[in-house]
Amino acid sequence: MSAAEVPARRQTRQRTAVLALLDELDGFRTAQDLHAQLRERGDGVGLATVYRALQALVDDGLVDVLRSEVGEAAYRRCSPVHHHHLVCRSCGRTVEVADPPVERWAARVAAEHGFADVQHQLEVFGTCAACAAQR
Amino acid sequence: MSAAEVPARRQTRQRTAVLALLDELDGFRTAQDLHAQLRERGDGVGLATVYRALQALVDDGLVDVLRSEVGEAAYRRCSPVHHHHLVCRSCGRTVEVADPPVERWAARVAAEHGFADVQHQLEVFGTCAACAAQR
DNA sequence: CCCGGGCATGAGAACCATTCTCACACGTCC
DNA sequence: GGACGTGTGAGAATGGTTCTCATGCCCGGG
Ligand SMILES: [Zn+2]
Ligand SMILES: [Zn+2]
Ligand SMILES: [Zn+2]
Ligand SMILES: [Zn+2]
Numbered sequence: 620m621s622a623a624e625v626p627a628r629r630q631t632r633q634r635t636a637v638l639a640l641l642d643e644l645d646g647f648r649t650a651q652d653l654h655a656q657l658r659e660r661g662d663g664v665g666l667a668t669v670y671r672a673l674q675a676l677v678d679d680g681l682v683d684v685l686r687s688e689v690g691e692a693a694y695r696r697c698s699p700v701h702h703h704h705l706v707c708r709s710c711g712r713t714v715e716v717a718d719p720p721v722e723r724w725a726a727r728v729a730a731e732h733g734f735a736d737v738q739h740q741l742e743v744f745g746t747c748a749a750c751a752a753q754r
Numbered sequence: 755m756s757a758a759e760v761p762a763r764r765q766t767r768q769r770t771a772v773l774a775l776l777d778e779l780d781g782f783r784t785a786q787d788l789h790a791q792l793r794e795r796g797d798g799v800g801l802a803t804v805y806r807a808l809q810a811l812v813d814d815g816l817v818d819v820l821r822s823e824v825g826e827a828a829y830r831r832c833s834p835v836h837h838h839h840l841v842c843r844s845c846g847r848t849v850e851v852a853d854p855p856v857e858r859w860a861a862r863v864a865a866e867h868g869f870a871d872v873q874h875q876l877e878v879f880g881t882c883a884a885c886a887a888q889r
Numbered sequence: 890c891c892c893g894g895g896c897a898t899g900a901g902a903a904c905c906a907t908t909c910t911c912a913c914a915c916g917t918c919c
Numbered sequence: 920g921g922a923c924g925t926g927t928g929a930g931a932a933t934g935g936t937t938c939t940c941a942t943g944c945c946c947g948g949g
Contacts, residue, residue, distance in 0.1 A: 721876070736843075
């Protein structure tokens with residue numbers, strides 16, 4: 620019972636542009652933000668298309684998404700292996716941190732309480748050295 | 755350097771009803787959900803007031819809030835000490851889990867990368883034993 | 890190389906959770 | 920009891936995200 624064949628992703632100028640932009644940015648950016656930057660540099664891409672491209676990238680595991688406190692979604696080009704983020708709440712700079720002991724801890728605690736199909740969500744926020752200095 | 759005096763919270767039927775409802779529910783509920791339940795049981799409370807009451811409770815540290823994957827805010831009556839949640843993604847049942855080693859880990863990793871004012875956000879999702887059984 | 894089926898695109902409308910507005914109600918304090 | 924000022928609520932406004940649908944264009948087959 621193998622997974623159904625993936626609908627075959629088509630390569631277009633717009634999707635290429637979105638992925639390329641994400642590649643050269645190093646922090647989490649909102650869809651609206653990306654849309655504005657694409658428009659500025661002349662690569663006109665519809666807002667709806669930006670959302671669709673990002674959704675596809677998330678589904679393919681090429682991009683990570685996280686929700687800000689106000690509920691906006693922010694996207695970032697990320698490595699495909701499981702990891703978490705250390706995010707500067709001022710400039711958006713992000714560091715990927717992997718393999719923390721919480722991986723084992725989460726699985727153990729969940730098992731102790733009889734929970735199955737365990738997932739977890741962990742993000743660390745702070746102010747990076749550069750931002751702390753210039754304040 | 756003490757904090758400014760809090761504006762003194764007024765005790766009203768509506769705020770009492772919201773807090774009472776949260777007290778007898780054991781999982782995270784959305785504002786819309788709480789509003790609908792209050793209306794059903796006759797305690798008519800305006801939607802805007804539900805939002806305001808929940809916001810006040812969060813500010814007072816009596817209620818925890820978390821964002822669902824679709825961006826809706828969900829609220830739950832919680833203990834005031836720092837802790838995290840083990841949430842059943844099927845029935846919403848929640849277990850509070852405290853003092854994991856991740857507390858120290860988060861602080862250490864952040865420090866190693868020069869980040870200050872560190873906060874973190876951790877939730878564990880799974881399917882509880884009861885829900886797994888009846889499937 | 891040329892077609893044609895069908896996914897992709899985009900402008901704008903629709904959606905929907907949340908917040909704002911503002912006139913009125915009512916808790917609090919004297 | 921009365922004044923003051925915060926709380927309330929119905930509806931409008933906001934704003935991020937998704938949907939609609941007519942048109943565009945990627946891509947495999949011929
Ligand atoms: Zn920074
Ligand atoms: Zn992890
Ligand atoms: Zn359950
Ligand atoms: Zn913690």
